[in-house]
Amino acid sequence: xxxxxxxxxxxxxxxxxxxxxxxxxxxxxxxxxxxxxxxxxxxxxxxxxxxxxxxxxxxxxxxxxxxxxxxxxxxxxxxxxxxxxxxxxxxxxxxxxxxxxxxxxxxxxxxxxxxxxxxxxxxxxxxxxxxxxxxxxxxxxxxxxxxxxxxxxxxxxxxxxxxxxxxxxxxxxxxxxxxxxxxxxxxxxxxxxxxxxxxxxxxxxxxxxxxxxxxxxxxxxxxxxxxxxxxxxxxxxxxxxxxxxxxxxxxxxxxxxxxxxxxxxxxxxxxxxxxxxxxxxxxxxxxxxxxxxxxxxxxxxxxxxxxxxxxxxxxxxxxxxxxxxxxxxxxxxxxxxxxxxxxxxxxxxxxxxxxxxxxxxxx
Amino acid sequence: xxxxxxxxxxxxxxxxxxxxxxxxxxxxxxxxxxxxxxxxxxxxxxxxxxxxxxxxxxxxxxxxxxxxxxxxxxxxxxxxxxxxxxxxxxxxxxxxxxxxxxxxxxxxxxxxxxxxxxxxxxxxxxxxxxxxxxxxxxxxxxxxxxxxxxxxxxxxxxxxxxxxxxxxxxxxxxxxxxxxxxxxxxxxxxxxxxxxxxxxxxxxxxxxxxxxxxxxxxxxxxxxxxxxxxxxxxxxxxxxxxxxxxxxxxxxxxxxxxxxxxxxxxxxxxxxxxxxxxxxxxxxxxxxxxxxxxxxxxxxxxxxxxxxxxxxxxxxxxxxxxxxxxxxxxxxxxxxxxxxxxxxxxxxxxxxxxxxxxxxxxx
Numbered sequence: 213x214x215x216x217x218x219x220x221x222x223x224x225x226x227x228x229x230x231x232x233x234x235x236x237x238x239x240x241x242x243x244x245x246x247x248x249x250x251x252x253x254x255x256x257x258x259x260x261x262x263x264x265x266x267x268x269x270x271x272x273x274x275x276x277x278x279x280x281x282x283x284x285x286x287x288x289x290x291x292x293x294x295x296x297x298x299x300x301x302x303x304x305x306x307x308x309x310x311x312x313x314x315x316x317x318x319x320x321x322x323x324x325x326x327x328x329x330x331x332x333x334x335x336x337x338x339x340x341x342x343x344x345x346x347x348x349x350x351x352x353x354x355x356x357x358x359x360x361x362x363x364x365x366x367x368x369x370x371x372x373x374x375x376x377x378x379x380x381x382x383x384x385x386x387x388x389x390x391x392x393x394x395x396x397x398x399x400x401x402x403x404x405x406x407x408x409x410x411x412x413x414x415x416x417x418x419x420x421x422x423x424x425x426x427x428x429x430x431x432x433x434x435x436x437x438x439x440x441x442x443x444x445x446x447x448x449x450x451x452x453x454x455x456x457x458x459x460x461x462x463x464x465x466x467x468x469x470x471x472x473x474x475x476x477x478x479x480x481x482x483x484x485x486x487x488x489x490x491x492x493x494x495x496x497x498x499x500x501x502x503x504x505x506x507x508x509x510x511x512x513x514x515x516x517x518x519x520x521x522x523x524x525x526x527x528x529x530x531x532x533x534x535x536x537x538x539x540x541x542x543x544x545x546x547x548x549x550x551x552x553x554x555x556x557x558x559x560x561x562x563x564x565x566x567x568x569x570x571x572x573x574x575x
Numbered sequence: 576x577x578x579x580x581x582x583x584x585x586x587x588x589x590x591x592x593x594x595x596x597x598x599x600x601x602x603x604x605x606x607x608x609x610x611x612x613x614x615x616x617x618x619x620x621x622x623x624x625x626x627x628x629x630x631x632x633x634x635x636x637x638x639x640x641x642x643x644x645x646x647x648x649x650x651x652x653x654x655x656x657x658x659x660x661x662x663x664x665x666x667x668x669x670x671x672x673x674x675x676x677x678x679x680x681x682x683x684x685x686x687x688x689x690x691x692x693x694x695x696x697x698x699x700x701x702x703x704x705x706x707x708x709x710x711x712x713x714x715x716x717x718x719x720x721x722x723x724x725x726x727x728x729x730x731x732x733x734x735x736x737x738x739x740x741x742x743x744x745x746x747x748x749x750x751x752x753x754x755x756x757x758x759x760x761x762x763x764x765x766x767x768x769x770x771x772x773x774x775x776x777x778x779x780x781x782x783x784x785x786x787x788x789x790x791x792x793x794x795x796x797x798x799x800x801x802x803x804x805x806x807x808x809x810x811x812x813x814x815x816x817x818x819x820x821x822x823x824x825x826x827x828x829x830x831x832x833x834x835x836x837x838x839x840x841x842x843x844x845x846x847x848x849x850x851x852x853x854x855x856x857x858x859x860x861x862x863x864x865x866x867x868x869x870x871x872x873x874x875x876x877x878x879x880x881x882x883x884x885x886x887x888x889x890x891x892x893x894x895x896x897x898x899x900x901x902x903x904x905x906x907x908x909x910x911x912x913x914x915x916x917x918x919x920x921x922x923x924x925x926x927x928x929x930x931x932x933x934x935x936x937x938x
Contacts, residue, residue, distance in 0.1 A: 213789040215763045216816055217732050220679040225822040233642035233827065248638065257637045266832065267631035273629065273804040273836070274620045275611065276797075279596035303666065306825050318582040339823055369580050399577045425578040434639075441636035441831030443806075448594040453579055460702055462669050464596065467830050468804030469629065473636070 219321070221341050221569035230331040242261045247563035250514050252378065252408075256440035256490055258473065259483035259508060262439065265476035269469040277468035284475050288446060291478060297451040298422040301474075303465050305407055305430045305445040309552060310336045312347035312403060312447070313370065313426060314460050319387035322366040326354045328379070328547035332407065333372050342370075349550060352510055352518075353382045356392040364397045370397070374405040376412050379545040381512030386418040393418065393427055401453075404429045407445075410436035410454045410484065412513040426452035433470075436487055437477045442470040491515045494558035501568045505575045516557040518545070521574075525551040531574050538570040584682070584704050597904045605763035609902035610652040610926035611864055615771075615879050616743065617801035619853055621836065622846035625802065628839035632832040640714050647838050651809060654841060660814040661785040665826050665838075667784065668793045668808040673699045675766060675791060675810070676733065677823050680705035683730040689717045691742070691910035693768065696735050705733075712913060715873055715881075719755040727760045734759070737768040739775050742908040742918045744875030755796035756781065756790055756795040764816075767792045769807075773799035773855060775876040788813035796833075798878060799850055800840040803831035854878045857921035864931045868938045879920040881908070884937075887913045888914040901933040 234251060238244050250254070257263070281301035288484040289296035302308040309332065318371055319341035325333060327346035337344050345366045347358040354377050363371045373392065389404070397400055406429055409417050413424035420429065432445035447454070466479060477483075498517040499509035521528045525548060532544050532554050540563075545551045556567065597614060601607050611618070620626070644664035648844045652659035663673040680686055682704035687697060691708035700707050706731045710721040717740050726734045736755065739746035744813065752767070759765055772780050783792065795808035808830060810817070840846075861871035861880040871883040884891045888911060895907050895917050903926075921929065924927050 215813075216679060216819075217762045218678055218819065219684070222678045222819065223680065223824060227818065227821050227825055229642070229821065231642070231826070233639065236643055237643035239645065251638065251639055253637050255637065257634060263633045263636075266636065268933065269804075269835070270626045270629035270633070270832070271620060273626075274616050274618065274801040276614055276616065276803045278598040279592070279594070279805075280599055282598065282602065291888065303825065304829055310825060315581055315585045316579060320586065321582070372696060374730045399580045401579045416931045438637040441632075443640075443828060445829045450578075455590065456579075456581065456585065458592065459585060462666065462673060463592055464671060465666055465806060467806045467833065469633075469832055470830065471632070501790050554623035573633070 217466050223391040225339060226544060229454050230335045232471045237536070237541065239343065241536070243539070246539040247559060247566045248541050249557045249563060249567060250540060250541040250543040251440070252435060252514070252557045253440045254435060254487060255513055255563060258486045259480035260479045261478050261483070262437070262473040262477035264443065266473040269472035271467055275468060277448070277466050277471050279463040280572055281466055283454060284471055287478050288375055288474055292420060292448065294422050294448060295451065298456045300447040300457045302445060302461060304434055304446070305405065305432045305441045306332050307377065307443070307465070308430055308445055308447050309333050309403070311457050311461050313337055313340050313342065315456050316401060322368045323370045324359055324368040326359065326374040328545050328550045329354065329372060330374055330378060343539060347508055349380065352380045352550065353377065353384065355386055356384065360392060360395045368400050370401050370403060372403045372405065376408045376418065378514065379518060379543070380550060381510055381514045381516055381518045383412055383416050383467050385514040386415050390418045390523045394413055396426055400426065402427045407432045407435050408514040411488060411515055420448055422440045422448065422450055425453050428453060433474045433477055436484060438472070438487065439473055439477060442473050443467060443475045444470040473474055491558050494564060495565055498556055498558065500511040501571050505571045516555055518555045519554045520553050523552060528552050528554050534574065535567070535570050540567050540570055542575065588702060593698045594805060600899070600904065603795050604899070606902070608904040609731035610922060611904050612922045612928045612930060614803070615767045615798060615920045617798060617802060617850060617878055618926060619850045621801040622840050625800070625836045626701065626861070628672040629805065629832045629836040632835035636831055639827045639832060640829050640834050642826040644707065644829055644834055650838055650841050655783060655811065657783055657785050657811060658814065661806045661811055661817055663810040663820045664829055665808060665810070665824060667806045668795045668829070669695050669795055669841045671793055671808055671810050672696050672735065674820050674824050676700055676703050676705065678819050679732050679764060685731045686733045686735070687722055687726045687729065687731040688735040689722065689858070691908050691913045692735060693737055693741055694909060712864055715743045715913065716740065716747065717745065719751055723755060723758045728762050731763050733764050733766060735768065736764045737770065738779065739771040739876035741771065741877065741883060742906070743913060744873055744877045744881045746779050746876040749778050751866055752779045756787070759789055763789065765790045766801070769793060770795045770798050771877040774878055779876060781813055785813055791816060796837045796840055799847060801850065802833070802836055802840060805836050807829060807833040807837045809846040809906050850934045853870065854921050857927060860937035861919055861921065861925055864934050868934045879918055880912055881916045883916050886915060887914045891915050891917055897937065898930070898933050903930050903933055
């Protein structure tokens with residue numbers, strides 16, 4: 213008997229995973245990590261009010277979540293000063309990226325991103341049969357001019373830019389991003405991933421303009437709001453593009469607990485500010501210890517610091533492995549020349565102190 | 576400037592939603608429902624241990640969930656006596672159905688289901704460009720022989736059967752389902768949706784056989800385990816088909832809180848049994864009140880009772896509207912002849928008593 217008949221596309225897909233999770237690594241090494249500093253999670257955690265809201269919502273989780281995430285979208289609309297019909301709530305940015313790619317990208321359609329940018333975006337593009345075109349980073353920054361040139365050259369339907377960038381932590385100012393927006397070729401949608409936007413200095417995020425159907429901004433409760441495990445994020449765009457998500461999204465896919473937590477988190481801007489302050493301090497601390505160890509930390513507008521280890525991938529990989537063996541989970545960029553670096557998320561003092569000891573051994 | 580260039584498939588999709596959620600209906604009517612009996616949720620709620628586990632996990636939700644759901648899959652494998660590599664954990668059955676359809680169904684590929692069966696499955700098939708072929712229910716049951724005949728006729732890549740069935744609540748015994756499995760045409764995968772399996776009498780679910788790559792069983796923590804809002808379900812199949820999900824799934828898509836809750840829920844089989852007992856009693860109660868109102872409740876192996884209102888869709892719709900206006904959220908099947916019925920989920924005594932009053936007014 214013959215087996216399942218996969219689509220030609222599905223049959224062609226590799227079984228690789230964009231990221232090997234920390235728990236997977238822990239099982240492989242047979243021990244838990246003492247410092248979890250590799251997934252750009254926020255060790256400062258969610259707002260206590262968000263934790264309380266999620267704990268309260270647990271008993272109510274016999275009910276499906278609201279398919280329209282109405283209360284959260286209303287609150288976000290007020291917070292962002294946009295119409296709620298411009299907001300799509302989904303299962304984290306990863307989920308929303310999947311929906312966006314599915315709407316726009318079919319077999320052979322051209323998509324442009326930077327070489328070494330977010331692999332989960334690439335995973336979706338490949339998964340829907342798109343053709344990825346990449347341009348190199350320039351001085352450890354994504355290169356808006358080169359992205360635009362490539363988008364024109366290949367007639368891209370979709371262009372990805374993370375600002376601030378992951379995995380390098382670098383960023384462009386709002387004027388630069390606005391020039392990118394203004395220069396988009398006809399029919400090319402810019403996916404502007406602002407997962408780390410809250411951490412960035414003022415003047416990094418261009419003003420929201422939901423009259424432009426060719427720009428979609430992705431934001432999340434996973435990073436500054438500290439709720440990665442709850443799986444909730446949102447997109448801001450023209451109402452027509454927002455409405456199109458209803459054609460493909462999992463309408464009841466957002467957890468009711470996550471909806472409650474996100475609403476409470478949004479309403480606790482004081483906590484967010486405290487996280488931003490502590491993140492900035494931890495970033496300084498991380499940068500200092502990198503310098504003490506003889507390495508060069510890159511400036512960062514995120515909750516992680518990318519550390520230039522001064523040589524090529526082998527040296528960075530050796531340091532990463534050594535840190536891992538010592539119980540510190542960190543990551544590194546996937547491609548050259550960025551992979552001369554390691555990427556360390558901020559965390560609480562105890563975890564940073566563990567890292568400091570190990571990092572100094574690398575000197 | 577031209578707008579986003581949707582794929583031809585995306586552009587062709589309707590903006591309809593498989594289900595209008597109760598909160599959406601509440602906003603439309605301007606008042607909350609007093610009895611939430613329409614979404615086959617379990618009003619008896621999750622196990623207190625699952626609630627406690629989810630509440631505890633809230634503070635930890637700054638961490639992404641384990642991308643492999645290892646602990647839960649290990650526990651499920653032990654519970655089900657299958658290899659853990661035969662288990663895929665995902666964002667509810669809705670999420671898993673989407674992944675399965677995506678793996679198997681491309682433009683024009685034939686899929687078979689019953690006319691009026693689970694619309695979210697149809698939504699996925701249409702969403703990936705598949706061609707749906709349907710066969711009618713037979714005496715309010717899905718019709719295995721007709722499904723098989725149709726699957727052969729159209730060379731179906733995928734065949735859907737829910738056992739027990741939603742929206743009718745009827746079921747087939749294990750021997751009948753096994754005959755369906757044994758009769759599958761070459762290269763046709765049976766998606767056996769057992770969302771309501773825990774409620775069914777012994778002898779309803781055929782033995783698990785993970786050596787057959789053309790059968791995939793879908794189960795969930797949304798129904799008997801009372802965790803619909805947590806968004807977690809699982810599939811059981813041949814390890815090769817299970818592994819294929821890794822090519823398309825959102826690897827970090829399952830909520831960490833849901834993983835903790837599901838594990839605790841699974842470990843509290845005593846609570847599950849108490850829910851099954853209370854569900855059976857509530858089903859009796861619902862059936863009695865339906866008879867008192869002059870209607871004919873169908874036998875049910877689920878947590879809902881489908882009530883034959885004796886005439887056509889207009890009468891059923893009028894009753895549904897009347898119940899809704901009185902604050903009772905229930906649903907009805909979507910197509911004829913099943914739409915002569917309304918579908919009422921079990922619930923707690925207070926909600927059933929509200930419904931009783933309103934239902935008797937329909938006499």
